[in-house]
Amino acid sequence: MSTLSFNNISTEVLSPLNQFEIRDLLSIDALGNLHISITNIGFYLTIGAFFFLVINLLSINYNRLVSNSWSISQESLYATIHSIVTSQINPRNGQIYFPFIYTLFIFILINNLIGMVPYSFASTSHFVVTFALSFTIVLGATILGFQKHGLEFFSLLVPAGCPLALLPLLVLIEFISYLARNISLGLRLAANILSGHMLLHILAGFTYNIMTSGIIFFFLGLIPLAFIIAFSGLELGIAFIQAQVFVVLTSGYIKDALDLH
Amino acid sequence: MASRLARTAVGAARLRPSVVPRVLPALSTVASPRYSSGVPSEDPKTKAQSIIDSLPGSNLMSKTAILSSAAGLSIYALSNEYYVVNEETVVAFCLLSVWGGLIKFGGPLYKKWADEQSDKIKNILNSARADHTQAVKTRIGDVKQMSGVIDITKTLFAVSKETAKLEAEAYELEQRTALAAEAKTVLDSWVRYESQVKQRQQKELAQTVIAKVQKELENPKVLKQILEQSVADVEKIVSKA
Numbered sequence: 001m002s003t004l005s006f007n008n009i010s011t012e013v014l015s016p017l018n019q020f021e022i023r024d025l026l027s028i029d030a031l032g033n034l035h036i037s038i039t040n041i042g043f044y045l046t047i048g049a050f051f052f053l054v055i056n057l058l059s060i061n062y063n064r065l066v067s068n069s070w071s072i073s074q075e076s077l078y079a080t081i082h083s084i085v086t087s088q089i090n091p092r093n094g095q096i097y098f099p100f101i102y103t104l105f106i107f108i109l110i111n112n113l114i115g116m117v118p119y120s121f122a123s124t125s126h127f128v129v130t131f132a133l134s135f136t137i138v139l140g141a142t143i144l145g146f147q148k149h150g151l152e153f154f155s156l157l158v159p160a161g162c163p164l165a166l167l168p169l170l171v172l173i174e175f176i177s178y179l180a181r182n183i184s185l186g187l188r189l190a191a192n193i194l195s196g197h198m199l200l201h202i203l204a205g206f207t208y209n210i211m212t213s214g215i216i217f218f219f220l221g222l223i224p225l226a227f228i229i230a231f232s233g234l235e236l237g238i239a240f241i242q243a244q245v246f247v248v249l250t251s252g253y254i255k256d257a258l259d260l261h
Numbered sequence: 262m263a264s265r266l267a268r269t270a271v272g273a274a275r276l277r278p279s280v281v282p283r284v285l286p287a288l289s290t291v292a293s294p295r296y297s298s299g300v301p302s303e304d305p306k307t308k309a310q311s312i313i314d315s316l317p318g319s320n321l322m323s324k325t326a327i328l329s330s331a332a333g334l335s336i337y338a339l340s341n342e343y344y345v346v347n348e349e350t351v352v353a354f355c356l357l358s359v360w361g362g363l364i365k366f367g368g369p370l371y372k373k374w375a376d377e378q379s380d381k382i383k384n385i386l387n388s389a390r391a392d393h394t395q396a397v398k399t400r401i402g403d404v405k406q407m408s409g410v411i412d413i414t415k416t417l418f419a420v421s422k423e424t425a426k427l428e429a430e431a432y433e434l435e436q437r438t439a440l441a442a443e444a445k446t447v448l449d450s451w452v453r454y455e456s457q458v459k460q461r462q463q464k465e466l467a468q469t470v471i472a473k474v475q476k477e478l479e480n481p482k483v484l485k486q487i488l489e490q491s492v493a494d495v496e497k498i499v500s501k502a
Contacts, residue, residue, distance in 0.1 A: 066382050069375040116360075118353035204351035211351075225351065232359040 016201040020125055020194065041129070044121045048110045081105050081247065088251035089258065097254055104133070105247045108189065112239035115193060116232075124242075125193040127186060134186030137250050138178075145257030156260050185249055192242050196235045203228050 027037035058070040067075060081102045085094050108124060115122025123129055145153040157174040158167065207228060211221030318324035338344040477483045 065386065066379055068379070069372060072375045072378050073371075116356055118356045119349065200352055200355070201348060204355065205348040208348045208351045225355065228351065228355045229358045232355045233362075236359055236363070 016198045016205070019121070019197060019201060022126070040121050041123050041126060044114055044123050045111065045129075048107070048114055048123065051114070052106055052110055077106070078102065080244075084244070084248055085251055088248060089255045093258065094251070094255070097251070101247050101251060104137075104250060105243050108133075108246050109240065109243040112193060112243060113236075115197065116236060116239060122193050122197050125190055125197055127190045130186035130190040131183075132186075133189075133246075134184075135182050137185065138182045138253060141253040141257040144254065145260070148258060149260060153257070153260065156256060181249075181253060185246065185253075188249075189242050189246050192238055196238055200228065200231060200235065203231065 022039050022041050024037040025040055025043050027035060029035055055070065055074070058068075059074040061068045061071050082098060085098045085101050088094070089097055111123045111129075114120055115124060142153075145156065149155075157171045157178065159170055159174065162170050203224065207221050207224045210224065211218045313321070313324065316324045316328060318327045335344075339346065478487075
């Protein structure tokens with residue numbers, strides 16, 4: 001946040017990137033150089049976990065047989081993720097990865113939605129979170145592949161029906177492509193959320209400037225405001241779509257490790 | 262100027278009676294369908310009441326208190342810069358509009374869908390319960406039909422006991438009959454054997470006699486004696502005649 005001083009009037013100019021700044025909310029310096037802190041990202045991730053816990057507790061519905069509205073929402077999410085897992089990985093062997101994929105989906109979705117709450121913080125717009133997820137997932141899938149196939153796992157890098165002369169080049173390309181999964185998976189999610197929030201703030205800044213320029217401009221500013229509202233709705237859709245895309249790709253990577261194409 | 266105004270006024274007053282009856286009905290006939298046929302006109306009192314009802318609070322006093330205190334707090338927060346209206350406010354307004362719209366319009370739709378799902382599950386469970394109750398009732402009816410099963414079993418046991426007894430007797434009689442038949446067969450065979458032996462002995466005796474007679478006949482003395490005897494018999498018969 002930069003501060004401009006002009007004739008003793010201090011005006012704060014909000015940068016669209018301010019919202020993504022990681023700050024210490026609570027920090028303790030203990031035992032000399034040990035710095036323990038709760039940052040805003042940690043705080044909002046904790047809120048997400050708490051929110052997930054509350055939703056699950058509400059969905060349990062006192063162990064009643066007939067579902068309530070919360071349970072039905074969870075059940076429909078369950079069915080959606082289950083169909084993704086069974087269709088993407090394997091209807092039989094893919095079942096054991098379902099809890100992981102479901103948790104991943106809920107984690108991303110809830111944190112995306114928390115980012116949509118005014119004055120909150122979008123944890124999934126941070127590459128540190130999304131890259132941590134994507135690198136862990138791709139590394140885990142690779143370990144899974146080696147555990148299941150041994151050195152035969154490298155056949156994943158050899159395209160079927162490849163001419164022998166082109167083999168070194170194609171293996172190199174496939175290897176780079178495989179490594180790029182680490183980046184692309186996390187980058188896709190963070191970039192979508194980051195760009196959405198940034199665009200929202202940039203457009204809101206323009207609209208605010210228009211609307212505060214005069215009474216006529218206030219009413220004129222309602223037009224871009226309507227556009228921003230529509231864009232916010234789109235962001236809500238993106239929150240769901242990106243969570244789904246992330247788990248679909250994760251399932252695809254696990255399938256590659258299991259079946260080697 | 263004043264006279265012209267007065268003339269206009271007079272002219273207007275003179276014209277008014279002739280225009281009003283002719284024009285107004287025509288206007289009202291044109292206007293009334295347009296305003297009455299489209300959107301149904303809402304009573305302003307009802308509209309005002311609905312706005313008042315939508316405010317938080319249970320009665321008019323609490324609504325007024327909540328509104329005024331909210332306004333006061335907002336002014337206090339704004340004036341002391343506890344809340345600063347800036348670009349974030351626009352973002353907040355947009356996001357809250359989206360969330361509000363989602364809750365207002367999507368909420369009832371989701372509630373309806375969830376209720377339908379819940380009702381579907383309830384119906385399945387209730388029908389399963391009804392089916393189970395019916396099955397239990399049917400089973401009870403089936404079992405009830407077998408209430409006299411002890412007496413029937415006792416009777417059946419007695420009958421089976423008697424049958425076994427009769428079967429034992431019948432078997433005994435059968436054995437006796439078989440034994441008698443066996444004895445009869447043996448005796449018959451003995452009788453047949455004896456008769457055969459007797460026949461054979463008689464045959465042998467006859468053959469011996471015939472052989473002896475034929476042997477005797479070969480003896481002339483015997484022949485002569487027979488002849489003499491025969492002549493004597495003939496003579497005797499003739500003499501009697």
